Amino acid sequence: MQEKGSISIHTENIFPIIKKFLYSDNEIFLRELTSNAVDAVQKIKRLSSLGQYNGQLGEPRVEVAFDKDAKTITISDNGLGMTAEEIKKYINQIAFSGAEEFVEKFKDAKDANELIGKFGLGFYSAFMVADQVEIQTLSYQDGAQPARWICDGSTEFEITEGNRTERGTSIILHVNADSEEFLDKYKLQGILDKYCRFLPVPIKFGTKSEYVETGEDEEGKPKHENVEVENIVNNTAPIWTKSPSELTDEDYLNFYRELYPMSEEPLFWIHLNVDYPFTLTGVLYFPKVKNEFELQRNKIKLFSRQVFITDEVKDIVPDFLMLLHGVIDSPDIPLNVSRSFLQADSNVKKINSHISKKVADKLAELFKNDRKSYEEKWSDIGMFVKYGMISEEKFYDRAKDFALLGNTNNEYFTLSEYKEKASVLQTDKDGTTVYLYTTDPAKQDSFIQSANRKGYDVLLLNSPIDSHFVHTLERKLEKTSMKRVDADVADKLIAKDEKIESVLSEEQQNSVKSIFEQAISKPNMNVKVEALGPDELPVTVTMDEFMRRMKDMAALGGGMSFYGSMPDTYNVSINSNHKLVSRILDTDDATSQTKLAKQAFDLAMLSQGLLTGADLTEFVDRSVSLI
Ligand code: ADP
């Protein structure tokens, strides 16, 4: 038997083109050939279980080997094999209409994956690293003859009688001069680890040394020796392929350690298992969120039937869940299309919302079953939940019952619990409940204490995501507004009807105002004299909530550059009911009066962390002289 022929495409030599386009990720040849071998093994198993094959199955296996001297890499399997006719059908008739179209379409291809899948070129990826590819195969079918196919990367191929005596297929790559780096144990091992680590059929690659019991010594004690054993590179049944009921927590944790050695233990996980209307399996872990946000992203691995595809899952997993770790496996995600197409794909959309729902369900369950431990984990969990509530309306609705607000006393409330708590003392004269929060409890301590003295509660919203979360809450919660605790003096934070009487007359208040204006003499300090409680500070410097938010947004690059370029303006509130203010007013000597006013103002600036430079030096000198 000998036959020569031409692969059915119209343009000569498409392989140089393939090589050129695919050069950047040429290592995927091993993924393609190994997964073909795995498919062949799975197929013979299926045929056997269907009774269509009655011969011996043997140990299912795939083997990858290389020969440095002969410059070959061989991928062999004991799968179903191919007849010469099948080679012609499956290998020669490349599944695309013409090389012209191919060349035209992929002039600008960025990504080898894109073209391999689109045109069913898996097998042909072999030509990325080989200048000759040989198939030796024997079909499982009764009376099948071994066949050999060889092709040098031109469109010419040759089919002759093969030499295989056992069922299955070997693909022999005669590695080209540019690809000799692949004739290396560590290189190949690395690629197998990346793409083939969880393939469902054992993959043998070389041998490894193992210390094992090899018998007994003269005294009958067990004897141990180093022996060379087969090196199986993959775990054929990773946990995501199993049912959750078969698995213990330890199994999940072990798998996490396998995926991310040296990482801290995850908080908890969810097992995805859907088979209708799309197929999706996987395990997603909630890590402890550190502040190295970016480092923690992109840790989810995407598989398709246990073949590793990518760890770029940006468009498949909702953005707010990109901090999760783990694995998703779905044959229904189109792997070889552009990003914009992926986002529009209906399965991808469904998968996306399924994951989001599962995460919400898990959180709801944790909250319900053990609120205390949920609260303890809130600083980590909160990051996901808040991010999700900000970015997805649907998730907000799901999360509103298990999202927590924590205050400066380390107490946690659900949104509705908090509303109830805050509405008692913190509702203003218009019926709006004002939630107070701090972004920095150390810096804003005096304001927190003043608010607490009035019986107000102060929320701790100090994570990077909280400035956005504040906006979301305000938008979502009815008749509720949010104010940072240092946005005003405590008495004015929440506008009530009750009015505190001033001990100073109108006229006296005006003189106090001008004394301070002169002493401070800064255009961005807006001096007001107000009747506050006598226990409140004599002078308080604040920045208005609105102003501060605009500034914050400008700093984050939120398009508020107008506010960003404005000088910081502050309100200086002078407490007309404070003893010190009366004292300043009663001081006859104008110099001493200014000195006292300056001192009181500087103290207020100091407590806000705003006193710097020459002002600070002057304050220190003045303080020394006053002492
Ligand atoms: P795909 O795997 O997407 O079908 P490939 O180009 O990788 O495309 O393979 C083409 C076909 O060649 C396979 O569908 C299969 O019929 C056949 N084939 C490839 N490798 C093997 C193998 N090791 N054993 C049996 N058949 C194979």
Ligand code: MG
């Ligand atoms: Mg394939």
